[in-house]
Amino acid sequence: MKLMFLGAPGAGKGTQAEVVAKNHSIPTISTGALLRTAMKEGTELGIKAKSFIDAGNLVPDDVVIGIIKERLAEDDCKNGFILDGFPRTVPQAEALDAMNINMDLVISIEVSDEAIIKRMSGRRLCGECGASYHTVYIPTKVEGICDVCGGKLIMRADDKPETVISRLGVYHEQTEPLKDYYSARGKLVLVDGTDTIENITAEIEKKLEAVEG
Numbered sequence: 001m002k003l004m005f006l007g008a009p010g011a012g013k014g015t016q017a018e019v020v021a022k023n024h025s026i027p028t029i030s031t032g033a034l035l036r037t038a039m040k041e042g043t044e045l046g047i048k049a050k051s052f053i054d055a056g057n058l059v060p061d062d063v064v065i066g067i068i069k070e071r072l073a074e075d076d077c078k079n080g081f082i083l084d085g086f087p088r089t090v091p092q093a094e095a096l097d098a099m100n101i102n103m104d105l106v107i108s109i110e111v112s113d114e115a116i117i118k119r120m121s122g123r124r125l126c127g128e129c130g131a132s133y134h135t136v137y138i139p140t141k142v143e144g145i146c147d148v149c150g151g152k153l154i155m156r157a158d159d160k161p162e163t164v165i166s167r168l169g170v171y172h173e174q175t176e177p178l179k180d181y182y183s184a185r186g187k188l189v190l191v192d193g194t195d196t197i198e199n200i201t202a203e204i205e206k207k208l209e210a211v212e213g
Helices: 013-024 031-041 044-054 061-072 090-098 113-121 161-175 177-183 197-212
Strands: 002-007 028-030 081-084 105-110 123-126 132-134 188-192
Touching: 002 013, 002 177, 013 028, 013 081, 013 105, 013 197, 028 031, 028 061, 031 044, 031 061, 044 061, 061 090, 090 177, 105 177, 105 197, 113 123, 113 161, 161 177, 177 188, 188 197
Parallel strands: 002 081, 002 105, 028 081, 105 188
Antiparallel strands: 123 132
16 A cells, blocks of 8 residues: 655644555655655765755755655665655655555544644643653643653644744645645545544545455
């Protein structure tokens, strides 16, 4: 199965991609992780990507696509894979098509902007050990203090409401058009992302069974 997860930042696509990947024994291909690995290993494309990131610029499509192409050629992708965080734009999707990589299903996890802002602005990290919490869903025993090591909890800059609103704007402008792109090809399914993690997974598995069946 060649799958793709779409959704706004904080919609839970990374969580679902991990669960589905485990259930079907296929790898999750995360653009962010691939870029970090390529830069760490100092590959030709990694060095290129680092020069853009260090300058505060977005990594251009041709570099991202090159890194994705290299990863998809590896043996563990032969039985399928999940794309998480790629493509981000219609030109990237067209490049994927040009590589003759045809997705079986594109799963869009739907969550309203209001719910995303509430969800992400409640996230907290321990500044000492990195443990993750949420003020509503995973609260600590003592407010602001890590259950694991007693360190102080911090809010990532990415999770501040003004940053989340800005990121949602970029998503609606650049990435959301992919829904129309894949809908026109009969590949898109929508899943309600406001349910429990388990129920969302069950709904995704139903959609996969329909495609496999």
